[in-house]
């Protein structure tokens with residue numbers, strides 16, 4: 001039933017419980033709103049040495065009432081335009097140390113400034129500008145984009161919660177190796193046409209994300225680099241002989257294990273590994289003088305679609321049992 005008292009006399013309790021002209025048969029069970037794709041470049045100028053950080057921010061606020069949705073009453077809405085302005089002003093006032101610290105700071109500001117905001121969730125994606133090295137010397141103010149992997153974080157702070165939820169990640173880390181990968185002894189039945197491959201190309205586009213259970217003693221930049229390097233280490237192995245992979249599944253597990261071994265503050269990590277297939281091109285119809293004898297393992301066809309998809313989350317046992 002629609003309430004007939006004026007909106008400006010509603011208590012907070014009433015605000016959360018009135019149903020406007022909607023039906024009390026339904027309840028909003030999830031709501032948030034915010035600004036997406038807030039882009040900015042921050043330049044820290046320490047004399048002649050400048051540091052450039054370009055980021056893209058998404059903000060999401062959950063309020064302690066839903067009268068904006070149910071009653072069309074906007075009094076509690078911190079406009080998404082204002083949220084965007086808070087991102088700009090906060091960058092100006094505090095700079096950007098790491099995506100995680102900037103996201104934590106923004107969540108803190110949203111919750112402190114607006115007592116009716118129940119939860120703030122901020123995602124920060126960093127553009128990979130890297131200082132140019134000129135004859136082995138780091139340049140003071142010139143940068144090159146090295147898009148080997150995209151770095152992002154999502155921080156969620158809920159009022160009265162014990163600690164923030166910090167998920168950090170990387171995506172679009174494309175890797176390829178030309179040997180030390182096999183795939184054999186998988187299910188043999190009437191659907192199987194794929195032969196055993198004792199030596200194949202392995203290529204994937206790594207996406208990974210992980211949760212921090214604690215931030216004590218944590219350097220977010222170092223932790224992110226440790227995850228990236230652990231993934232590359234378990235994919236590539238040593239530079240001379242590499243590291244044998246019996247499957248994408250096993251390589252994924254090995255990389256996740258190394259991350260949990262190396263970063264005690266990470267309590268679980270997930271990886272999504274598409275298996276980007278490269279298939280043999282049949283050159284057998286060409287004369288041997290042109291293409292040689294035996295199988296062609298030099299000229300391969302990159303297969304755009306379909307690709308395999310391998311996913312697993314590895315968690316510490318204490319958490320996995322919860």
Ligand SMILES: O=c1[nH]c(=O)c2[nH]c(=O)[nH]c2[nH]1
Pocket residue numbers: 183194246247248249275308
């Ligand atoms: O490493 C692999 N895992 C699979 O599950 C799979 N399936 C497939 O066709 N090729 C591969 N490779």
